[in-house]
Structure formats: C-alpha cells, structure tokens
Amino acid sequence: MRLTVNGRTHSIEVAPNETLATTLRYRLGLTGTKIGCNQAECGACTVIADGITIYSCSTLTHRVRDSEITTIEGIAGEDGTLHPVQQAFIEELAPQCGFCTPGQVVSAVALLNRNPKPTIEEARLAMSGNLCRCGAYDHYLRGVMKASERV
Template sequence: MNQDTRLSLTVNGEEREIEIDPRATLVDALRDRVGLTGTKKGCDRGECGACTVLVDGRRVLSCLTLAVTVGGAEITTIEGLAGEDGEPHPVQRAFLESDAFQCGFCTPGQVLSAVGCIAEGHAGSPDEIREWMSGNLCRCAAYPQIVAAVSKAAVR
C-alpha cells in the first residue's frame, strides 16, 4: 500500500499544495494534480523533450524528475510564460512570427527549452541553437522555423 505525500510546489509564481504518490513524476503532478495540461507527456522516457519545464530557470525533463525533488523550487510551465497583462513572452511571439510549429504538440517544450537555451547563452548561431535544442524533437520537422524563432527571440 502506497502512502501519498503532501507536497508544496511553486508553479508559475503560485504556491500549490498537493497530495501525491512519492514516486510520481513532475509531468504527472503538473497535469493530474495541479491541472496544468500545457506540459505534454510524450515519450515518458526523456527522449523527446515535450515535457520540458523550467525549474529555477533551468531546463528540466519533467518526465524524468520526481515531483518530490522540486519542492521549494520555482517551476515555470508554458502557462506561466505570458506577462501579467497576457502579452506573450518574446519567445512565444517569435514562434508565432516564424511559424515555428505545425501540430503544436511539441511547442510548449520547444518554447520552454528555447527560453532556457537563450538564458544559458547558447543561442549565438544557428548551429549552436540546433545543438542546444537537439533534445527537443518535432515530428512535423519544423526545425528551420524553430531555429529562426530562437534566433529572433535571442536578439530581442
């Protein structure tokens, strides 16, 4: 018999108290307990990047991260990127302007990975962007537009 654990998470600036199985991943906590479904569950093995979120500003694959390990950290999901006035984040705007999505399934993870990539200083050239964004897969092959969007957002 498994006993749920009480966990306090700060998600998109808001404190959330949840009861969760201590073996639950962050993607499951966000989607099933917090109710934020923007973070996608793709491969569930850390291979596709669809579940990428920011934990204390760093890119994290939420399908490989136990939720209990990020208590006290600041978690940012795609729902938390827009400004308080609802204005899209510069990376979100660049993705729209560059048509950097097709089906949209990978887009939340791509956008959050791009935010992290830029913050880490890894957006100096198309080759560098391709290398540092390589953990995020797009089945629709929108890679040229994604690289263009990251380049555009990096200069803003």
C-alpha cells in the same frame, strides 16, 4: 508538500513515485506540459526548474519540491503579452501540429535567459532535446534567433 510553479505555491499531496509531469497535468491542471514519450526522449514535457530545463516526465515531483518551476503557462506575461520567443515562433511558422511547441518554447526561453545572444550552433544544441514530428526544426531555430534580437 509545497510546490512552487509559475510563481505560485501549491500545497498538494503527491505519491513518492509521482512524476512532475503527472503532478502538473493532473493535480494542478497545467495541461500545456505534454507527455509524449514518457521516457525523457522527446522533450514535450520540458519545464524549467531553477533556470535549468528538465524533462518532467522522468523527474519525481518530490525531487523538485524546493525548486522554482516554470511551465509553458508561466512564459507569457500576466496580461497575456506573448514572450518574444512565442511571438517569433508564430512569425516563423514554427508550430505546425503544435504537440512539441510547449517544450520548444520552454527550451528556447531557458536558453535566452542564460545566453541572450546565442550563436546558431548554441541555439541548435539547446533545442536538440526537443523532437518535432513535423520536422519544423529550421522554423523553430529561426524563431530562437529572431527572439534573441528582441530580448
């Protein structure tokens, strides 16, 4: 099958029951997408498919074969320039252990792509699918609001 990830099309063989998270990590080497709970509950595996955030641990790869997928590796500029969300998260000391950070970044970018000027409640709702074992929710939320001033 063909799969478009971060603007590049890949021709790969995928088992019918293979999840997108497995394909990204183990076939394409995109290890920024984390497998946390593997039950679509924690958000560490969040990616963007055609502008919508999805949990890649519970999405079959074949289901998104015709979609444009964006992972954490596709967020920064090609020259390595950080996305405003990434920069704001650093400034707000949002990443602590860092395990949830890729999913948090991807969720925030998807929100700001849809709604560049969200209210704090809209941002809180958009980020609610991402669990943080360190409890840095307020840091991430402040980062989203700071990034919304820059996009």
